[in-house]
Amino acid sequence: MxxxxxxxxxxxxxxTNLLGGLIGxxxxxxxxxxxxxxxxxxxTGEFIEVGDVNQLLVGKPEEVVYHRTRVDGWKxxxxxxxxxxxxxxxxxxxxLAPACTHLGCAYHWEDETQTFLCPCHTSVFGxxxxxxxxxxxRPLDRYVTKVAGNRLLISSKFVETV
Amino acid sequence: xxxxxxxWLEDRTGLVSGIQHFLDEDIPASAGWHQxxxxxxxxxxxxxxxxGILLAVNYAPTPSEAWESLRFIVTQATAGSxxxxxxxxxxxxxxxxxxxxxxxxxxWGAYKKPREVTWMVGVVLLxxxxxxxxxxxxxxxxxxxxxxxxxxxxxxxxxxxxxxxLTLLGTDGSAIGRQTFARFYAAHVTLLPIITGLLxxxxxxxxxxxxxxxxxxxxxxxxxxxxxxxxxxxxxATFLWFAAxxxxxxxVKVPLGHxxxxxxxxxxxxxxWYFLFLFQFLKVFPGxxxxxxxxxxxxxxxxxxxxxxxxxxxxxxxxxxxxGAIALVALSGIGWTALTARAIQTTPAMIEDDGLAExxxxxxxxxxxxxxxxxxxxxxxxxxxxxxxPSEGSAPVGPDLARQVSSRPVDWLRDHIHQPxxxxxxxxxxxxxxxxxxxxxxxxxxKGLDAWRTAPEDAVEGATVYMANQCGSCHTLNEEGxxxxxxxxxxxxxxxxxxxxxxxxxxxKFSTKSTMPAYKLPPQEADRLTTYIMSIPR
Numbered sequence: 001m002x003x004x005x006x007x008x009x010x011x012x013x014x015x016t017n018l019l020g021g022l023i024g025x026x027x028x029x030x031x032x033x034x035x036x037x038x039x040x041x042x043x044t045g046e047f048i049e050v051g052d053v054n055q056l057l058v059g060k061p062e063e064v065v066y067h068r069t070r071v072d073g074w075k076x077x078x079x080x081x082x083x084x085x086x087x088x089x090x091x092x093x094x095x096l097a098p099a100c101t102h103l104g105c106a107y108h109w110e111d112e113t114q115t116f117l118c119p120c121h122t123s124v125f126g127x128x129x130x131x132x133x134x135x136x137x138r139p140l141d142r143y144v145t146k147v148a149g150n151r152l153l154i155s156s157k158f159v160e161t162v
Numbered sequence: 163x164x165x166x167x168x169x170w171l172e173d174r175t176g177l178v179s180g181i182q183h184f185l186d187e188d189i190p191a192s193a194g195w196h197q198x199x200x201x202x203x204x205x206x207x208x209x210x211x212x213x214g215i216l217l218a219v220n221y222a223p224t225p226s227e228a229w230e231s232l233r234f235i236v237t238q239a240t241a242g243s244x245x246x247x248x249x250x251x252x253x254x255x256x257x258x259x260x261x262x263x264x265x266x267x268x269x270w271g272a273y274k275k276p277r278e279v280t281w282m283v284g285v286v287l288l289x290x291x292x293x294x295x296x297x298x299x300x301x302x303x304x305x306x307x308x309x310x311x312x313x314x315x316x317x318x319x320x321x322x323x324x325x326x327x328l329t330l331l332g333t334d335g336s337a338i339g340r341q342t343f344a345r346f347y348a349a350h351v352t353l354l355p356i357i358t359g360l361l362x363x364x365x366x367x368x369x370x371x372x373x374x375x376x377x378x379x380x381x382x383x384x385x386x387x388x389x390x391x392x393x394x395x396x397x398x399a400t401f402l403w404f405a406a407x408x409x410x411x412x413x414v415k416v417p418l419g420h421x422x423x424x425x426x427x428x429x430x431x432x433x434x435w436y437f438l439f440l441f442q443f444l445k446v447f448p449g450x451x452x453x454x455x456x457x458x459x460x461x462x463x464x465x466x467x468x469x470x471x472x473x474x475x476x477x478x479x480x481x482x483x484x485x486g487a488i489a490l491v492a493l494s495g496i497g498w499t500a501l502t503a504r505a506i507q508t509t510p511a512m513i514e515d516d517g518l519a520e521x522x523x524x525x526x527x528x529x530x531x532x533x534x535x536x537x538x539x540x541x542x543x544x545x546x547x548x549x550x551x552p553s554e555g556s557a558p559v560g561p562d563l564a565r566q567v568s569s570r571p572v573d574w575l576r577d578h579i580h581q582p583x584x585x586x587x588x589x590x591x592x593x594x595x596x597x598x599x600x601x602x603x604x605x606x607x608x609k610g611l612d613a614w615r616t617a618p619e620d621a622v623e624g625a626t627v628y629m630a631n632q633c634g635s636c637h638t639l640n641e642e643g644x645x646x647x648x649x650x651x652x653x654x655x656x657x658x659x660x661x662x663x664x665x666x667x668x669x670x671k672f673s674t675k676s677t678m679p680a681y682k683l684p685p686q687e688a689d690r691l692t693t694y695i696m697s698i699p700r
Contacts, residue, residue: 012390019401026408027212030241030248034216037240073220074234075227 042071047146047153050095054150056087059127061096061109061116070156083143083154084109084116088128095154096129097141107140116140185393190376191383193392196270197374198399199263204362205400206256209407210294211355213249221301223347225340228303229421229517236418237518244411251410253295257436259403260291265491268470270481272375278471280368283361285468290358295434297350300343304517308422309431311338311346317444321457337424378478420517426700429655430510439501442508523609524617525698528642529634531610532625534602535617537595546582549614564611568603575600594629624694627687636678639698647678652700662692 050066061084068081084096100107105120115132116125123134130139144155172178220239222231235242264284267273273281300311318327319335328334332341386392423429433441440460447455466473474487524532538544550564560582568575579596581588591599602610628634634643639650653662661672666688669676683691 009390012394016390016394016397019397023401023404026404027209030244031212031216033241034239034245035219039234039238039240039242042238074222074231074238 043156045144045155045157047155049151049153050083051085051152052150053087053093053147053152056085056093058087058089059114061086061127063098063109064095068156084140085152086127086129093145093147093152094128095143095145095152097143097158099141100136101131101138101140102134102136185387185389187370187373187388188385189374189388189392190380191386192377192380193374193386195395195399196266197392198396199259199266200369201396202259202400202403203256203263204366206252206259206403207358207362209252209404210249210256213245213252214351214355216245217249218351223301223344223351225303225343225422228301228343229418232302232418233518243416247411247414247416248407250416251407251414253298254434254436255403255407255410257291257295260288264288267375269484269487269491270375270377271474271476271478271484271487273471274375274474274478275471277368277372277375280365280372281471282468283365283368285464287358287361287365289464290354290361292436294350294354294358295436297346297354299434300338300346301350302418303343303422304419305422305426305429306417306419306431308338308424309429310433311342313431313433313441315342317456320453338422376478378480418517420700423700426652432505432509435502438505439498442501442505521699522613522616524613524621526640527606527610527613528601528640529625529628529694530598530601530642531606532613532617532622533595533598533629534600535614536622536626537591537599538602538614539622540595541579541589541591541599549611563603563614567606570604572600572604575603592630595626598626598629620690621694621697624690624692624697627683627691628694631681631683631691633691633695639695650695651698653698654696655700659692659696662696663688666691 048066048068050064051062056062063082064085065080065082067078069076069078070081071077082098084098085093086096087093098106100118100120100123102118102121102123105118107116107118107123107125109115110117113124114127116127116129118124118134118136121135123136124132125136125140126132128139129142131137142159144157144159146153146155168178217235220231220235220242222228232246236246237243239245267281267284296314299314300307315328315331315333315335315338318324318331321327330345332345333339420426432438443459444452444455447453524535546560548562548564550562570578576596579589579591579599589596602614606614628639633639633650636644636647637650638645657665665672665676665678666681666683668680669678681688
């Protein structure tokens with residue numbers, strides 16, 4: 001009798017744990033996927049015209065303000081955006097993302113020192129975006145660029161750094 | 163290791179013995195499967211809390227973005243449609259289990275002294291559950307949500323102090339706007355969860371204070387413990403409830419209609435299934451008596467439910483001897499079923515537009531241009547004209563028509579279509595087809611260009627029939643045509659196919675006031691035309 005009672009008790013306990021575990025897993029898995037797996041992206045990385053390459057002087061960065069359409073969560077928005085475009089030599093033009101690679105502050109060009117300076121933690125970058133000093137862990141991010149005639153186009157995607 | 167952590171936790175918080183004490187609750191010998199519903203209802207509430215919080219992290223609670231953000235959840239967020247379905251079907255299933263809980267307690271007479279307050283709190287919790295359903299209904303902000311809530315607010319206006327209640331809901335009764343939306347949202351995600359959570363704690367406390375209600379024969383028998391037998395039964399019931407919800411999530415798609423459109427006169431609003439009986443009940447009370455059905459009788463019903471412990475003061479009896487209670491439950495069940503069935507019967511068969519369905523370009527351009535596509539294909543114009551992307555091999559003779567909209571004079575185009583070159587054969591197109599083709603090459607936009615390439619054969623042929631019978635001289639379709647007859651966009655939401663086909667042959671038979679002449683179309687043409695018109699969304 002006692003033996004039988006004991007088996008029954010342990011069956012109840014095990015079954016309760018099993019069923020509870022199944023419910024918990026069935027809830028936790030979609031919840032985790034929902035929160036932790038990126039939604040399908042709608043960013044096509046289209047090119048947008050940002051200016052005229054012939055207006056740029058070699059080694060002199062220009063801050064360009066342009067309009068772009070971007071998918072922000074569930075909404076397609078038109079917004080103003082900026083980029084620093086630099087003609088590094090006669091043939092090459094690069095476009096730098098406006099956020100410091102340290103903690104995302106907006107940096108600016110210092111004419112006197114011919115460097116980019118981030119006001120937050122004094123990261124200093126060269127005109128081509130390489131780190132000169134300060135806490136920045138990597139060079140400034142570059143947008144993928146394309147030149148058609150004299151028109152400069154940039155994509156929303158970054159150049160993969162090697 | 164685990165033991166010493168538990169010992170530390172016990173010493174500092176007393177949690178371990180607290181849980182032990184909770185699990186070792188004495189329950190009457192008769193306790194069993196009939197008492198599982200309360201636990202399931204509690205679990206249902208917690209599931210709704212979880213899925214609701216998950217929805218909230220991707221939801222924009224304002225009329226201008228709510229629908230879009232929900233569409234994002236359903237179509238783009240990983241597992242988003244599962245979470246939304248879980249919240250939707252979980253809500254329905256929660257109402258089912260809360261009602262089952264109430265019915266069980268009622269049948270067994272478990273509301274009797276000293277459990278009157280436990281019962282009344284339970285009735286309030288049922289009302290709160292319904293309030294969750296009502297307020298959440300608006301938040302999808304599709305047509306269902308909009309029109310359903312419109313009706314709810316109108317009923318509110320009938321209640322005593324209705325004007326003040328409407329002000330509380332942020333509307334004057336004429337429309338549902340930002341304020342009403344914000345208030346429903348606030349109620350749904352802040353006020354109701356907090357009140358419900360607190361009352362559940364109070365309800366469970368009262369259950370513990372008085373113990374699970376015993377049956378009359380329990381007094382002579384030794385008590386049982388909640389753990390592990392009853393907790394197993396509760397978990398098993400919870401599991402079955404959850405499996406049913408999971409099955410619904412897997413099998414039945416929760417629709418998201420078109421974004422709320424206050425001008426959509428073709429929409430027939432219906433409440434959620436659990437309110438259908440009330441909706442049907444209202445129809446019994448015409449005109450000035452409406453307040454009786456909408457406010458007074460439901461009010462009396464809720465009040466008597468609350469007062470049940472004071473109306474029924476007899477001694478606790480076995481459930482089989484409670485014939486009065488059984489009869490009452492059976493009658494309510496029959497009444498509810500009959501009203502709900504009648505409401506479903508009288509709901510017009512409506513094809514609800516799927517707000518997520520992609521609208522094709524050919525469904526958005528005027529029929530004249532689409533008929534032009536048919537003419538272009540029939541006349542094999544593509545032998546000389548490319549529409550973008552020229553074919554391999556020999557270069558086409560004529561210009562690529564995708565490059566720009568033709569600016570040639572109409573007369574030139576007519577002659578050119580008739581016979582493009584002295585060497586080429588004379589066109590067999592009818593005049594109406596020629597004008598359609600001219601419409602296409604001179605008026606088309608980017609959508610028209612895409613439709614030119616992609617429109618399916620039955621669609622362009624349907625448009626040809628539409629033009630040949632000059633439907634557009636009285637009806638507007640995709641913003642082109644006359645105003646004498648009703649607009650044809652969204653006809654599929656208003657009429658069934660058989661109605662439309664029959665109406666061509668004999669309009670007066672279907673609507674006595676119709677001034678439309680009969681069109682004795684050959685069956686094949688009537689079929690094509692109907693398919694075409696009924697494929698055009700609002």
